[in-house]
Amino acid sequence: MTKSSLQTPKGFRDFLPEQSSRRRFVVEKIRGILENFGFEPLETPTLEYAELLKGKYGEEEKLIFEFTDRGGRDVALPYDRTVPLARVLATNQNLSKPFKRYQIQASYRADNPQKGRFREFTQIDFDILGSNSLVADAEVIVASLAATKEVGFEKYILRVNDRKNFQGLPIEAIRAIDKLAKVGEYGVIDQLKRVGYDTKEAKALLKRVKNSSPTKQVKDLFKLLENYKVETDKYAFDPTLARGLDYYTGIVYEIEVEGYPAGSVGGGGRYDDLIGRFANGKTPAVGFAFGLDRLIEAAEELNLLDPYKVSSRVLVTVFNEKLLKESLSLVSLLRKQGVPAEISLDPNDKLEKQLKYADNKGIPYVAILGPEEVKTKTLTLKDLASGEQKNLKIGEVIREIK
Amino acid sequence: MTKSSLQTPKGFRDFLPEQSSRRRFVVEKIRGILENFGFEPLETPTLEYAELLKGKYGEEEKLIFEFTDRGGRDVALPYDRTVPLARVLATNQNLSKPFKRYQIQASYRADNPQKGRFREFTQIDFDILGSNSLVADAEVIVASLAATKEVGFEKYILRVNDRKNFQGLPIEAIRAIDKLAKVGEYGVIDQLKRVGYDTKEAKALLKRVKNSSPTKQVKDLFKLLENYKVETDKYAFDPTLARGLDYYTGIVYEIEVEGYPAGSVGGGGRYDDLIGRFANGKTPAVGFAFGLDRLIEAAEELNLLDPYKVSSRVLVTVFNEKLLKESLSLVSLLRKQGVPAEISLDPNDKLEKQLKYADNKGIPYVAILGPEEVKTKTLTLKDLASGEQKNLKIGEVIREIK
Numbered sequence: 107m108t109k110s111s112l113q114t115p116k117g118f119r120d121f122l123p124e125q126s127s128r129r130r131f132v133v134e135k136i137r138g139i140l141e142n143f144g145f146e147p148l149e150t151p152t153l154e155y156a157e158l159l160k161g162k163y164g165e166e167e168k169l170i171f172e173f174t175d176r177g178g179r180d181v182a183l184p185y186d187r188t189v190p191l192a193r194v195l196a197t198n199q200n201l202s203k204p205f206k207r208y209q210i211q212a213s214y215r216a217d218n219p220q221k222g223r224f225r226e227f228t229q230i231d232f233d234i235l236g237s238n239s240l241v242a243d244a245e246v247i248v249a250s251l252a253a254t255k256e257v258g259f260e261k262y263i264l265r266v267n268d269r270k271n272f273q274g275l276p277i278e279a280i281r282a283i284d285k286l287a288k289v290g291e292y293g294v295i296d297q298l299k300r301v302g303y304d305t306k307e308a309k310a311l312l313k314r315v316k317n318s319s320p321t322k323q324v325k326d327l328f329k330l331l332e333n334y335k336v337e338t339d340k341y342a343f344d345p346t347l348a349r350g351l352d353y354y355t356g357i358v359y360e361i362e363v364e365g366y367p368a369g370s371v372g373g374g375g376r377y378d379d380l381i382g383r384f385a386n387g388k389t390p391a392v393g394f395a396f397g398l399d400r401l402i403e404a405a406e407e408l409n410l411l412d413p414y415k416v417s418s419r420v421l422v423t424v425f426n427e428k429l430l431k432e433s434l435s436l437v438s439l440l441r442k443q444g445v446p447a448e449i450s451l452d453p454n455d456k457l458e459k460q461l462k463y464a465d466n467k468g469i470p471y472v473a474i475l476g477p478e479e480v481k482t483k484t485l486t487l488k489d490l491a492s493g494e495q496k497n498l499k500i501g502e503v504i505r506e507i508k
Numbered sequence: 509m510t511k512s513s514l515q516t517p518k519g520f521r522d523f524l525p526e527q528s529s530r531r532r533f534v535v536e537k538i539r540g541i542l543e544n545f546g547f548e549p550l551e552t553p554t555l556e557y558a559e560l561l562k563g564k565y566g567e568e569e570k571l572i573f574e575f576t577d578r579g580g581r582d583v584a585l586p587y588d589r590t591v592p593l594a595r596v597l598a599t600n601q602n603l604s605k606p607f608k609r610y611q612i613q614a615s616y617r618a619d620n621p622q623k624g625r626f627r628e629f630t631q632i633d634f635d636i637l638g639s640n641s642l643v644a645d646a647e648v649i650v651a652s653l654a655a656t657k658e659v660g661f662e663k664y665i666l667r668v669n670d671r672k673n674f675q676g677l678p679i680e681a682i683r684a685i686d687k688l689a690k691v692g693e694y695g696v697i698d699q700l701k702r703v704g705y706d707t708k709e710a711k712a713l714l715k716r717v718k719n720s721s722p723t724k725q726v727k728d729l730f731k732l733l734e735n736y737k738v739e740t741d742k743y744a745f746d747p748t749l750a751r752g753l754d755y756y757t758g759i760v761y762e763i764e765v766e767g768y769p770a771g772s773v774g775g776g777g778r779y780d781d782l783i784g785r786f787a788n789g790k791t792p793a794v795g796f797a798f799g800l801d802r803l804i805e806a807a808e809e810l811n812l813l814d815p816y817k818v819s820s821r822v823l824v825t826v827f828n829e830k831l832l833k834e835s836l837s838l839v840s841l842l843r844k845q846g847v848p849a850e851i852s853l854d855p856n857d858k859l860e861k862q863l864k865y866a867d868n869k870g871i872p873y874v875a876i877l878g879p880e881e882v883k884t885k886t887l888t889l890k891d892l893a894s895g896e897q898k899n900l901k902i903g904e905v906i907r908e909i910k
Binding site: 111112113114115116118119120121122123126127129130141142143144145146147148149150151152153154155157158171173174175176177179181183190193194196197198201202204206207212214216226234237239241242244245248252330333334335384416417418424430431434435438441444445446447448449450451452453463466467469 | 513514515516517518520521522523524525528529531532543544545546547548549550551552553554555556557559560573575576577578579581583585592595596598599600603604606608609614616618628636639641643644646647650654732735736737786818819820826832833836837840843846847848849850851853854855865868869871
């Protein structure tokens with residue numbers, strides 16, 4: 107085996123306990139909000155037939171991870187979980203609608219990895235399918251704001267636009283304008299020139315877009331958000347916001363977090379035509395996706411995440427081979443009482459080595475069960491942070507460390 | 509797009525809300541036990557370099573999902589999460605040992621799908637790395653039994669053997685004997701003949717194995733399990749148990765659930781040499797893996813899982829466009845009070861249609877806010893199961909449905 111095969115492929119990552127635990131913390135916060143809003147969980151597989159994904163993502167399609175399986179069929183890792191969702195809708199006509207689902211899974215893009223962007227990345231998607239009511243757009247927006255707040259962010263804003271503001275423009279021009287916040291006016295004009303506008307036209311177009319007013323839909327949406335009592339500094343109209351994907355048809359939005367300039371932590375919008383491409387009849391849809399990596403990066407930069415703590419509250423040490431029995435009995439009892447506990451695995455290890463294990467791992471307490479303790483049916487509990495030791499009965503221990 | 513591309517590839521599945529929710533229920537039960545035992549979470553990526561996986565799984569290697577990426581490198585979907593774990597250990601020398609990790613992720617095998625077996629399947633793995641103490645074996649076993657109990661099973665047994673019982677035998681013979689419970693004595697003898705034994709040798713070998721006594725290690729292990737106060741009907745010595753994988757070196761075990769004959773719900777053992785193949789120095793290891801699909805299938809057959817319930821406790825109906833505002837305000841308030849709630853999305857839908865949505869989705873209550881209710885600052889709460897209706901103040905509603 108070569109040394110390089112010990113690495114993960116480019117853009118694919120391991121998550122060690124600290125990072126895995128942070129990801130779970132953020133995911134569970136958001137899951138709580140989504141269930142509070144009545145979204146239901148859904149999972150789709152890690153492979154799809156490639157044909158399903160083709161023709162859905164515009165020029166980005168070249169980034170699909172595609173390969174041929176043993177049966178000779180072209181398969182692919184999902185580029186997102188929206189197209190698989192559309193497939194689920196098309197093949198499960200019995201799902202009662204409006205169908206509100208959330209999905210927390212990885213997607214895959216053979217992109218060049220950069221800050222906050224990876225080839226395997228997790229998104230937290232939630233969508234409402236089968237409603238063309240503006241209340242559905244509002245529900246998704248209110249849920250996305252509540253979820254952002256729940257993670258611990260205080261200053262954030264949802265920027266909103268209506269794709270109808272760009273009616274008649276080619277997708278390349280829309281994508282160029284969408285980059286305004288990232289590349290500035292000159293950057294946008296440059297990009298517009300590259301897709302066929304001359305300087306004068308490009309400037310005029312950008313000016314026209316920047317000065318456009320909220321559509322009736324945007325105004326009606328903002329009234330709904332008032333009815334939900336969303337704080338008014340949490341959303342704003344942005345006529346240049348477009349979102350990159352081809353399939354949006356109406357209201358679109360992104361959430362930006364103050365103090366995290368790397369980009370939006372999530373975005374979404376209405377896409378009324380996508381599902382109809384898989385199934386008979388039209389299924390209007392609206393949805394949002396958080397990028398978990400960005401959310402975590404932002405939360406880390408703003409110090410919102412507690413330092414990692416192992417679950418174990420106490421390490422039960424082993425005095426010697428003969429007293430191992432007592433320690434096994436204790437660790438078993440603690441666990442049954444709901445106290446996460448570990449036991450030193452090697453009865454021949456010196457106490458010092460056992461304490462060092464607890465210390466390295468960040469376990470706050472150690473329990474010592476020597477001949478004296480066994481005789482008096484007590485144990486010595488040591489708080490590793492303070493160094494304080496107490497001789498306690500077992501019932502007292504549970505109270506002390508729980 | 510052809511119709512067949514709307515299917516999932518063979519052996520790959522969608523999980524609709526009911527199934528996804530059951531999977532999560534079982535996973536969270538087991539995760540709770542593993543954290544109670546001090547195992548820490550770990551995640552590895554969906555792609556590995558193919559070279560990493562080669563030469564680790566014996567003849568099963570042909571089932572690896574392998575392909576060439578755009579950069580021309582051979583990559584593969586993980587066949588299990590043990591080899592990736594070994595890679596993590598080898599490349600993170602700073603991990604404090606013994607390292608106790610759990611991992612709940614999918615693995616992939618290009619096998620022919622059959623009952624309870626899929627090409628994409630989730631395993632709940634937990635391992636202790638860096639300890640050759642028998643206490644580590646016992647910890648993994650006790651955790652696996654506690655997790656089985658936590659899911660709700662009452663009658664189950666962990667069958668135990670020592671790979672040293674098979675010392676000197678080729679892996680093909682070991683695999684043949686391992687199938688005894690599945691194919692019976694004649695089946696085993698048949699299989700032994702296929703790998704080069706004559707009938708007499710095959711019979712003698714099977715008899716010898718069946719009559720072999722527990723090794724010292726097994727006896728010592730059982731003493732430890734007694735110290736942990738594991739009920740003695742929950743484990744037993746089985747001289748024919750071997751486990752299929754090549755890499756086991758010591759104690760091996762499987763858990764079987766009474767009333768679920770399709771096979772074990774999980775198994776594991778000691779594998780002291782695998783990690784040393786990736787890194788300098790020996791890292792003894794012991795671990796267990798539950799098959800989530802089998803666990804759920806068994807739990808379903810034994811009726812251990814509650815019927816699926818959506819998270820939403822109440823649907824706030826919308827009387828008309830004019831009163832939408834009141835309903836938005838109410839749903840928002842309920843959610844903030846921690847009551848999972850939905851709102852009817854289309855203000856033009858008749859009340860009957862709104863009630864039908866709640867009923868279809870299994871939402872237990874609906875709240876009705878008509879002109880009369882708005883005037884008296886109350887609402888009508890209808891219990892869909894009993895049909896009972898009450899006129900309540902908002903504070904009372906929360907108490908009623910929480």
